[in-house]
Amino acid sequence: MEKSQPEHLKNAGLKSTLPRLKILDLFTSGQDRHKSAEDVYKQLLASGDDVGLATVYRVLTQFEHAGLLVRHYFEGGKSVFELNEGKHHDHIVCLQCGHVEEFYDTTIESRQKKVAAELGFAVHDHSLHIYADCIKTKCPHKPKGV
Amino acid sequence: MEKSQPEHLKNAGLKSTLPRLKILDLFTSGQDRHKSAEDVYKQLLASGDDVGLATVYRVLTQFEHAGLLVRHYFEGGKSVFELNEGKHHDHIVCLQCGHVEEFYDTTIESRQKKVAAELGFAVHDHSLHIYADCIKTKCPHKPKGV
DNA sequence: ATTGCAAATGAGAACGATTATCGTTTGCGT
DNA sequence: ACGCAAACGATAATCGTTCTCATTTGCAAT
Ligand SMILES: [Mn+2]
Ligand SMILES: [Mn+2]
Ligand SMILES: [Zn+2]
Ligand SMILES: [Zn+2]
Numbered sequence: 148m149e150k151s152q153p154e155h156l157k158n159a160g161l162k163s164t165l166p167r168l169k170i171l172d173l174f175t176s177g178q179d180r181h182k183s184a185e186d187v188y189k190q191l192l193a194s195g196d197d198v199g200l201a202t203v204y205r206v207l208t209q210f211e212h213a214g215l216l217v218r219h220y221f222e223g224g225k226s227v228f229e230l231n232e233g234k235h236h237d238h239i240v241c242l243q244c245g246h247v248e249e250f251y252d253t254t255i256e257s258r259q260k261k262v263a264a265e266l267g268f269a270v271h272d273h274s275l276h277i278y279a280d281c282i283k284t285k286c287p288h289k290p291k292g293v
Numbered sequence: 294m295e296k297s298q299p300e301h302l303k304n305a306g307l308k309s310t311l312p313r314l315k316i317l318d319l320f321t322s323g324q325d326r327h328k329s330a331e332d333v334y335k336q337l338l339a340s341g342d343d344v345g346l347a348t349v350y351r352v353l354t355q356f357e358h359a360g361l362l363v364r365h366y367f368e369g370g371k372s373v374f375e376l377n378e379g380k381h382h383d384h385i386v387c388l389q390c391g392h393v394e395e396f397y398d399t400t401i402e403s404r405q406k407k408v409a410a411e412l413g414f415a416v417h418d419h420s421l422h423i424y425a426d427c428i429k430t431k432c433p434h435k436p437k438g439v
Numbered sequence: 440a441t442t443g444c445a446a447a448t449g450a451g452a453a454c455g456a457t458t459a460t461c462g463t464t465t466g467c468g469t
Numbered sequence: 470a471c472g473c474a475a476a477c478g479a480t481a482a483t484c485g486t487t488c489t490c491a492t493t494t495g496c497a498a499t
Contacts, residue, residue, distance in 0.1 A: 162466060164476060184457080199478035204457060206476095220368050224485090225456065239414055248412055255404045259423060262398050268385050268425035274368075275421045277405060279414035308495060310447060330486080345449035350486060352447095370456090371485060 159213035166198045170206050174216065174230045181247050183225045221276060237275040246281060305359035312344045316352050320362065320376045327393050329371045367422060383421040392427060 152171050153163040161167060173182070173190055182190075188203045207228055210216040216228045221240060236251045255275065263270045298317050299309040307313060319328070319336055328336075334349045353374055356362040362374045367386060383401075385394040401421070409416045 162475070164466070166477070197478095201458080201479075202477055208458095220366065222366050224370075239409055239412060241414070242417055248414070250408050250412060252404055252408050255401050255408075258398055258401045258404075259421075262396050262401075263385060263423055263425055266385060266394055266396060267427060267429035268387070268394070268423070269428050270423055270425045271388055273421065273423040275405075275419065277409055277414070277416055277419040279409055279416045281413060282415050283413035308446070310495070312448070343449095347450080347487080348448055354487095 155215065159210075159215055161209060161213060166202050167206055167209075169196050169198060170203065171210070171215070174228070180229045180249075181219070181227045182229070183227050185225065187228075219274065222278070237277075239277040239279055241281045242278055243280050301361065305356075305361055307355060307359060312348050313352055313355075315342050315344060316349065317356070317361070320374070326375045326395075327365070327373045328375070329373050331371065333374075365420065368424070383423075385423040385425055387427045388424055389426055 152168050152175070155171065156163045156167055169191060170187060173187055174180075177190070179186075184200070184203050184207055187207065188198070188200050191198045191203070207216065207218075207226075211218045211228065214231055217231045219227045219229070219238065221227055221238070234251070235256075236249045237255075239248045239250060240246075241248075259273055260270060298314050298321070301317065302309045302313055315337060316333060319333055320326075323336070325332075330346070330350050330353055333353065334344070334346050337344045337349070353362065353364075353372075357364045357374065360377055363377045365373045365375070365384065367373055367384070380397070381402075382395045382397045385396065386392075387394075405419055406416060
């Protein structure tokens with residue numbers, strides 16, 4: 148059976164507080180996988196939940212360290228978080244509308260390991276960001292709003 | 294024959310000023326390819342050249358737009374610049390000492406294009422950063438000092 | 440060489456994202 | 470219900486970067 152949110156927090160060694168539960172809910176039941184701290188803060192306010200911005204930042208970092216979330220450093224200066232579901236993947240970001248698409252390519256992954264090994268490095272992790280324009284109709288070509 | 298620095302600036306549509314010449318020199322004759330604005334600023338001060346930090350930021354951005362430099366967004370929040378010598382490459386960053394190694398892999402490059410095309414994107418550019426530990430002796434395993 | 444003026448510079452203010460501080464509140468084991 | 474460490478929230482502080490604006494400079498035409 149599925150674990151409840153409080154259990155997830157317990158597992159992570161975090162006590163189950165209101166702000167933590169609300170923030171975790173945003174990621175597990177929200178529709179946009181990738182959220183910045185500001186996104187999270189605004190979404191909490193919008194749903195009437197009164198959580199401080201400092202708490203949002205604190206909790207996001209705690210969730211990252213606990214392995215519940217993954218942090219990405221896209222261009223643009225702000226960190227973006229998403230639920231950690233165990234499956235590593237890379238990202239393609241639309242320069243027109245900000246839409247983020249995920250992909251995984253075994254050839255790229257294995258080449259990376261090989262290249263690093265040849266250069267004498269033990270890989271911890273990596274980030275591959277492709278910046279591009281959508282050429283399909285799914286791109287509204289408008290900046291990401293609320 | 295080689296072009297002089299003032300000519301490079303002229304070509305780029307930038308008038309040849311003292312701060313610009315000094316900064317360009319740092320990149321063409323300096324030993325560390327990858328420098329942050331702060332790095333550049335400190336190196337200028339160290340060599341007795343009195344250039345304002347605002348000017349450093351302005352000039353770096355101008356050089357980027359002029360195609361003289363390339364900007365990278367590594368983790369850690371600060372932009373890093375390097376001389377644009379026309380050859381795209383990706384980077385491995387040592388988590389121990391900060392050392393940056395460059396590489397280029399045709400397989401990775403072509404897979405990226407293919408993946409993006411399949412997803413319906415026209416690629417502008419991409420960044421691939423591998424974070425790793427040196428396992429060879431070239432790694433002093435100390436944080437990058439001055 | 441001198442002059443004129445737009446372009447560039449530099450000191451410092453302002454900014455946006457994030458982190459630190461600290462008095463108050465809360466989860467939770469007893 | 471109690472007690473207390475942990476967590477919270479308002480706000481100050483920090484960090485990298487950009488903006489503002491008065492002063493200086495490159496450079497082309499005298
Ligand atoms: Mn993702
Ligand atoms: Mn490089
Ligand atoms: Zn798009
Ligand atoms: Zn190293």
